[in-house]
Amino acid sequence: xxxxxxxxxxxxxxxxxxxxxxxxxxxxxxxxxxxxxxxxxxxxxxxxxxxxxxxxxxxxxxxxxxxxxxxxxxxxxxxxxxxxxxxxxxxxxxxxxxxxxxxxxxxxxxxxxxxxxxxxxxxxxxxxxxxxxxxxxxxxxxxxxxxxxxxxxxxxxxxxxxxxxxxxxxxxxxxxxxx
Amino acid sequence: xxxxxxxxxxxxxxxxxxxxxxxxxxxxxxxxxxxxxxxxxxxxxxxxxxxxxxxxxxxxxxxxxxxxxxxxxxxxxxxxxxxxxxxxxxxxxxxxxxxxxxxxxxxxxxxxxxxxxxxxxxxxxxxxxxxxxxxxxxxxxxxxxxxxxxxxxxxxxxxxxxxxxxxxxxxxxxxxxxxxxxxxxxxxxxxxxxxxxxxxxxxxxxxxxxxxxxxxxxxxxxxxxxxxxxxxxxxxxxxxxxxxxxxxxxxxxxxxxxxxxxxxxxxxxxxxxxxxxxxxxxxxxxxxxxxxxxxxxxxxxxxxxxxxxxxxxxxxxxxxxxxxxxxxxxxxxxxxxxxxxxx
Numbered sequence: 147x148x149x150x151x152x153x154x155x156x157x158x159x160x161x162x163x164x165x166x167x168x169x170x171x172x173x174x175x176x177x178x179x180x181x182x183x184x185x186x187x188x189x190x191x192x193x194x195x196x197x198x199x200x201x202x203x204x205x206x207x208x209x210x211x212x213x214x215x216x217x218x219x220x221x222x223x224x225x226x227x228x229x230x231x232x233x234x235x236x237x238x239x240x241x242x243x244x245x246x247x248x249x250x251x252x253x254x255x256x257x258x259x260x261x262x263x264x265x266x267x268x269x270x271x272x273x274x275x276x277x278x279x280x281x282x283x284x285x286x287x288x289x290x291x292x293x294x295x296x297x298x299x300x301x302x303x304x305x306x307x308x309x310x311x312x313x314x315x316x317x318x319x320x321x322x323x324x325x
Numbered sequence: 326x327x328x329x330x331x332x333x334x335x336x337x338x339x340x341x342x343x344x345x346x347x348x349x350x351x352x353x354x355x356x357x358x359x360x361x362x363x364x365x366x367x368x369x370x371x372x373x374x375x376x377x378x379x380x381x382x383x384x385x386x387x388x389x390x391x392x393x394x395x396x397x398x399x400x401x402x403x404x405x406x407x408x409x410x411x412x413x414x415x416x417x418x419x420x421x422x423x424x425x426x427x428x429x430x431x432x433x434x435x436x437x438x439x440x441x442x443x444x445x446x447x448x449x450x451x452x453x454x455x456x457x458x459x460x461x462x463x464x465x466x467x468x469x470x471x472x473x474x475x476x477x478x479x480x481x482x483x484x485x486x487x488x489x490x491x492x493x494x495x496x497x498x499x500x501x502x503x504x505x506x507x508x509x510x511x512x513x514x515x516x517x518x519x520x521x522x523x524x525x526x527x528x529x530x531x532x533x534x535x536x537x538x539x540x541x542x543x544x545x546x547x548x549x550x551x552x553x554x555x556x557x558x559x560x561x562x563x564x565x566x567x568x569x570x571x572x573x574x575x576x577x578x579x580x581x582x583x584x585x586x587x588x589x590x591x592x593x594x595x596x597x598x599x600x601x602x603x604x605x606x607x608x609x610x611x612x613x614x615x616x617x618x619x620x621x622x623x624x625x626x627x628x629x630x631x632x633x634x635x636x637x638x639x640x641x642x643x644x645x646x647x648x649x650x651x652x653x654x655x656x657x658x659x660x661x662x663x664x665x666x667x668x
Binding site: 210221229232233235239246249252281292 | 327426
């Protein structure tokens with residue numbers, strides 16, 4: 147009975163801390179979404195609950211299992227709370243703004259890369275753009291070869307027997323218009 | 326019991342720290358039967374007791390396909406081949422800057438038809454089944470809708486989004502008001518793996534804490550540790566997405582929901598889901614935050630198939646395909662639905 151009431155007290159304590167934590171987090175998110183502050187309530191509550199658990203006496207398998215269960219529920223509750231907060235228009239807007247800022251920072255980097263490419267080209271060294279161009283040409287040649295293969299397949303099948311190609315028209319064996 | 330487990334935890338923790346090499350993955354024997362650009366088609370060894378081959382179409386980019394053949398005894402592909410399916414996997418591959426011009430259109434009207442043809446050619450079958458997982462679901466649906474002449478025996482959509490107005494947080498973040506996809510693609514060229522990783526980690530910020538906690542709890546069990554190592558390796562290896570594909574994927578699917586509305590144009594033709602007439606099996610996961618089940622279920626109303634079934638299984642997006650619950654809840658349902666329709 148005493149054990150039961152101990153568990154209940156612990157559960158109430160955990161529930162209260164979780165509610166407080168979620169409220170604190172929601173308040174904080176509505177002000178400044180800083181990652182450091184974001185996890186602080188969670189960590190503080192972990193430590194507080196752990197201290198409470200330790201104060202209750204030596205660790206037994208039951209206590210460990212309860213602790214694990216509490217943490218699972220806690221994490222699930224946090225997950226739900228975060229999901230709600232992140233599903234808001236304000237969060238999407240903040241995320242979009244952050245992405246825009248990050249993309250703006252990429253512009254000078256790309257400018258630098260372009261200047262580097264020009265320098266390499268002047269020295270006769272192939273750049274990434276050159277290699278990409280060659281790879282695309284090879285890919286184009288591969289496509290053309292397959293087209294020729296398809297047409298040969300069609301001709302052979304008309305002459306008798308051999309299976310037809312796959313161009314765009316899956317499985318039917320006759321050339322399609324989509325390739 | 327607990328002291329023994331604590332000792333085992335300590336021992337396994339030491340092993341994990343000293344030898345963090347994950348176990349080998351993707352061990353089911355297979356042959357590469359075709360390749361086009363970065364895409365590869367693999368055929369797996371199997372008793373092939375079912376006559377109709379099964380083409381598995383996964384997501385393009387984002388993650389590597391070895392998740393479907395993770396570990397011996399914990400592999401979807403191994404399970405399906407043991408059930409006698411002639412299993413083909415389409416691996417879209419990894420993309421470099423030279424692939425940035427690849428579009429959804431290329432995948433649906435150029436690559437998939439060839440893959441389907443190769444499956445029929447190499448298996449000698451007259452029909453095939455398609456199983457789309459995640460993004461592979463809508464890509465397969467587009468293919469089937471655009472190619473009514475394709476000899477499709479069955480279509481299984483496993484956690485593939487169809488109604489993009491119900492795609493949860495991703496739908497919210499990728500909305501046209503706040504996400505300028507043109508700016509992203511024009512600036513970066515492709516969708517880099519780091520950004521994809523950031524998006525997925527943000528989607529579930531408690532995931533790593535939860536995984537760490539579960540690892541600590543199960544650290545006494547070497548089988549769990551092995552599975553964790555393999556899954557953790559996969560979960561941290563992201564694959565980029567070609568720029569034009571990403572542009573089209575976000576705009577036409579997420580922002581304009583064209584697939585469900587019947588306004589998606591590929592190669593000058595409109596994709597109409599009502600053109601799908603073959604038997605359809607759709608599977609949603611109750612706690613799927615990447616593709617919420619409501620988004621998957623919409624396929625049921627969109628197709629005109631007479632034989633159509635929808636099930637919602639416990640777990641999340643990945644737990645349909647890997648992990649401890651998949652062989653219990655999901656794989657037997659897929660096999661059980663397909664088997665009588667694959668003769």
